[in-house]
Amino acid sequence: DVKVTQSSRYLVKxxxxxxxxxxxxxMDHENMFWYRQDPGLGLRLIYFSYDVKMKEKGDxxxxxxxxxxxxxxxxxxxxxxxxxxxxxxxxxxxxxGAYEQYFGPGTRLTVT
Amino acid sequence: QxxxxxxxxxxxxxxxxxxxxxxxxxxxxxxxxFWYRQYSGKSPELIMSIYSNGDKEDGRFTAQLNxxxxxxxxxxxxxxxxxxxxxxxxxxxxxxxxxxxxxxxTVIP
Numbered sequence: 001d002v003k004v005t006q007s008s009r010y011l012v013k014x015x016x017x018x019x020x021x022x023x024x025x026x027m028d029h030e031n032m033f034w035y036r037q038d039p040g041l042g043l044r045l046i047y048f049s050y051d052v053k054m055k056e057k058g059d060x061x062x063x064x065x066x067x068x069x070x071x072x073x074x075x076x077x078x079x080x081x082x083x084x085x086x087x088x089x090x091x092x093x094x095x096x097g098a099y100e101q102y103f104g105p106g107t108r109l110t111v112t
Numbered sequence: 113q114x115x116x117x118x119x120x121x122x123x124x125x126x127x128x129x130x131x132x133x134x135x136x137x138x139x140x141x142x143x144x145x146f147w148y149r150q151y152s153g154k155s156p157e158l159i160m161s162i163y164s165n166g167d168k169e170d171g172r173f174t175a176q177l178n179x180x181x182x183x184x185x186x187x188x189x190x191x192x193x194x195x196x197x198x199x200x201x202x203x204x205x206x207x208x209x210x211x212x213x214x215x216x217x218t219v220i221p
Contacts, residue, residue: 031207042213043156043200050207090155098144098204103155 002027004093004104012110019078021107023091030096032074034058034066036087037106043090049074050096081111115139116203118212126220131188133215135201138182144204145177145184149197150214156200160186191219 007022023032033048035058045058047066055066063085067075074093078085088108092101117136125131133147144163148156162168162175162184174187184203188195196219201212 033209040213043211094209096207098206100144100146100158100161100204101202101209102158106155108153 002029002093002102004091004102006089006091006104006107008107009105010108010110012112013078013081014112015082017078017081017111019081019109019111021076021078021089021091021109023074023076023093023104024072025074025093025102025104026072027093027095027102028071029093029102030071031094031101032068033092033094033101034064034074034076035090035092036060037090038087046076083111085109086111115210116201116212118199118201118215120213120215122216122218124218124220125191127191127193129191129219131191131195131217131219133186133188133199133201133217135184135186135203135212136182137184137201137203137210139203139205139208139210140179140182142179142182142203142205145175146202146204147173147175147184147186148200148202148211149195150200151197188217191217193219193221195219 034046035043049068091104094101147160150156160175176185198214
C-alpha cells in the first residue's frame with residue numbers, strides 16, 4: 001500500500017511565523033503535490049514537483065515556497081504566515097504519467 | 113471554463129437506494145479518470161479508477177466512462193449511511209491532474 005505521511009495533523013501558528021509542513025512518501029513516486037482545501041473552493045494546487053530539486057508553481061503559489069532535496073520528501077514553507085493561510089493542507093504523490101494521486105492525512109493549519 | 117465540473121449537491125438518497133454522481137470534463141486528451149471519497153475533516157481516498165470507455169465495477173461501486181460525451185459517473189448501489197461523504201471526480205492527461213469541487217452525498221437511514 002502507498003503511504004503518504006505528513007508531519008502534523010494539527011498546527012497553530014502566529015502571524016508572521018515561518019511554517020514548515022513536511023510530506024514523505026514510501027512508494028518511490030516521482031511526482032509530489034501540495035494542495036490547500038477550503039470550504040466551497042475545492043482543492044487548489046500550490047506547488048508540485050516532478051523530480052528531486054525540481055518545482056513548478058501551481059495555481060496559488062503566492063506566499064509559499066517548496067523544497068524537494070530527496071525523492072521521498074516534499075516540504076511546503078510558509079515564509080511569513082498570514083491569517084488567510086488558515087486552511088487544510090494536503091500532500092499527494094503520484095507515479096509519473098496519468099496515474100492516480102495518493103493523499104496524506106492532511107494538516108489543519110490555523111494562523112492566529 | 114472549469115476543467116472538471118460536478119454538481120455540488122447536496123445529494124440525498126435513502127438507505128439501500130442507488131446514488132448516481134456525475135462529472136464532465138473539458139480536455140479531450142484526458143486519459144485517466146478517478147473517483148475519490150472524502151469524509152468530513154479527512155483527506156481524499158481513491159475508490160475507483162477507469163481508463164477506457166464503458167463500465168467498471170468494484171463491489172457496490174460502478175464507474176462509467178463515455179469519452180465521446182466527456183462524461184464520467186459513479187454509481188453506488190445499496191447505499192449505506194457510511195457512504196455519506198463528498199465525492200471528488202479527478203481527470204488526468206499526462207502529468208496534468210484536475211479535480212472537481214466535489215458532490216456531497218448524504219444517505220438517510
